Amino acid sequence: MKRRTLTYMALPVVWCLVSGQITLGSILLGLLFGVIVVSPFSKLYRLDEVVHPTGDWISKIPKKIIYLYVLIKEIIKANIAVAKIVIKPTIDIKPGIIAVPIRTKTNIGITGIANTITLTPGTLTVDISDDKTILYVHSIDATDPQGIRDSIRDDLEHYVLEAFE
Amino acid sequence: MIITLEQADFLALVVMVVALVPSTYRVLYGPTLPDRIAASDAVGNVLAMIFALYAFQGRSIFLMDVAMLLSVISFVGTVIVAKYIDTGEVL
Amino acid sequence: MTIIATILDIISIFFLVVGLIFLCLGMLGLLRLPDVYNRLHATTKVATLGALGVLASIIIQEGYTPMGVKALTVAIFIMLTAPISGHMIGKAAYHSGVKLCEGTCLDEYGPEHGPKSVPKSVPKNGSKSVPKRQK
Numbered sequence: 001m002k003r004r005t006l007t008y009m010a011l012p013v014v015w016c017l018v019s020g021q022i023t024l025g026s027i028l029l030g031l032l033f034g035v036i037v038v039s040p041f042s043k044l045y046r047l048d049e050v051v052h053p054t055g056d057w058i059s060k061i062p063k064k065i066i067y068l069y070v071l072i073k074e075i076i077k078a079n080i081a082v083a084k085i086v087i088k089p090t091i092d093i094k095p096g097i098i099a100v101p102i103r104t105k106t107n108i109g110i111t112g113i114a115n116t117i118t119l120t121p122g123t124l125t126v127d128i129s130d131d132k133t134i135l136y137v138h139s140i141d142a143t144d145p146q147g148i149r150d151s152i153r154d155d156l157e158h159y160v161l162e163a164f165e
Numbered sequence: 166m167i168i169t170l171e172q173a174d175f176l177a178l179v180v181m182v183v184a185l186v187p188s189t190y191r192v193l194y195g196p197t198l199p200d201r202i203a204a205s206d207a208v209g210n211v212l213a214m215i216f217a218l219y220a221f222q223g224r225s226i227f228l229m230d231v232a233m234l235l236s237v238i239s240f241v242g243t244v245i246v247a248k249y250i251d252t253g254e255v256l
Numbered sequence: 257m258t259i260i261a262t263i264l265d266i267i268s269i270f271f272l273v274v275g276l277i278f279l280c281l282g283m284l285g286l287l288r289l290p291d292v293y294n295r296l297h298a299t300t301k302v303a304t305l306g307a308l309g310v311l312a313s314i315i316i317q318e319g320y321t322p323m324g325v326k327a328l329t330v331a332i333f334i335m336l337t338a339p340i341s342g343h344m345i346g347k348a349a350y351h352s353g354v355k356l357c358e359g360t361c362l363d364e365y366g367p368e369h370g371p372k373s374v375p376k377s378v379p380k381n382g383s384k385s386v387p388k389r390q391k
Contacts, residue, residue: 170265170269173269173272174272177272177276177310180276180280181276181279183280184276184279184280184283185283186283187283187284187286187287188283188286188287190287191286191287191295197292197349197354198352199292199345199348199349199352199354200292200295202345202348203286203292203295203296203299203345204286204295204299206299206341206345207282207283207286207299207303210299210303210304210307210334210338211279211283211303211307213307213330213334214279214306214307214310214311217310217311217314217327217330218310218314220323221314221317221318221323221327226322226323226326229323229326229327229330230326232326232330233326233329233330233333236330236333236334236337237333240333240337240340240341243341243344243345244340244341244344247341247344247345247347247348248344248348250348250349250351250352251344251347251348251351251352
């Protein structure tokens with residue numbers, strides 16, 4: 001399947017969400033606008049490149065829903081933890097930058113795990129090593145680096161691996 | 166004491182405008198440049214929320230577009246300035 | 257019907273209050289925390305949840321109307337882009353030489369990734385960009 005087909009399928013959905021009306025006319029208008037807007041930038045979008053969408057994308061939807069549930073739960077926990085630190089009268093924190101090895105190899109898996117780490121308790125991804133195996137994570141409480149590595153590997157990366165690979 | 170929904174939304178707008186003050190301080194007097202960028206990103210997000218709530222209060226759909234555009238422009242501006250600091254060139 | 261409407265109002269106001277509290281805490285964290293990396297924790301997480309709370313209140317009140325769909329779009333966009341600005345600012349701050357704050361107990365990012373020793377006026381790609389402009 002060429003990337004052109006995927007782009008022309010995705011842009012009407014974006015137009016429907018942005019314009020606020022999900023009707024047949026809106027979808028057709030979005031398709032028209034998509035073709036017009038994409039045509040000057042066809043080199044930037046690499047439209048003629050052949051992409052291979054993974055075959056079991058549909059069958060992984062339940063796992064994606066579980067991942068979303070875990071993500072929302074972790075976001076709320078993270079926010080309460082950071083809010084407690086902010087609201088204390090004296091701030092005594094021990095931050096630090098920790099190297100966390102990751103198992104994912106694909107680009108979408110790395111993006112997913114990095115964004116998930118940034119959204120969860122007191123951790124912020126700063127950079128990735130050149131061979132894409134180690135994430136450098138800034139943590140707001142770095143007194144126990146091995147514990148943070150274990151919690152990322154067991155609690156988050158497991159769900160990301162199941163949902164995106 | 167009974168507060169109607171409109172008054173509650175108005176109070177929320179006042180609280181958000183007051184919340185802009187600390188980040189404005191950080192934009193003006195931030196010790197380093199990345200501080201100012203982070204603060205202006207936060208200001209953009211809060212301004213987008215102010216416009217979203219104002220659109221909801223005034224029943225105007227088009228002000229919601231303003232909120233959408235503010236969040237988009239805030240994100241693109243933040244990424245471009247951060248990349249400029251990092252590598253010294255924009256594209 | 258009025259009972260359901262009242263319950264929806266109460267849920268909406270609850271989300272609005274939670275969102276406002278987290279938004280104010282995020283801004284307070286931006287003021288109080290000691291260095292850039294810790295301030296990024298406050299803005300990318302706490303302010304994001306605050307924004308999502310405010311937008312959830314609007315979505316619950318509006319339901320499936322154009323304004324509700326637009327609010328949902330803004331929420332999805334903010335949730336997707338907040339971590340990316342966090343990465344970019346953090347990486348730029350480390351590479352431009354912003355020091356970690358005093359209480360820092362660990363830095364495994366290492367000196368090899370630290371502030372670039374090459375001055376910015378003679379970057380490696382600089383020679384490449386000059387012929388581009390001449391074309």
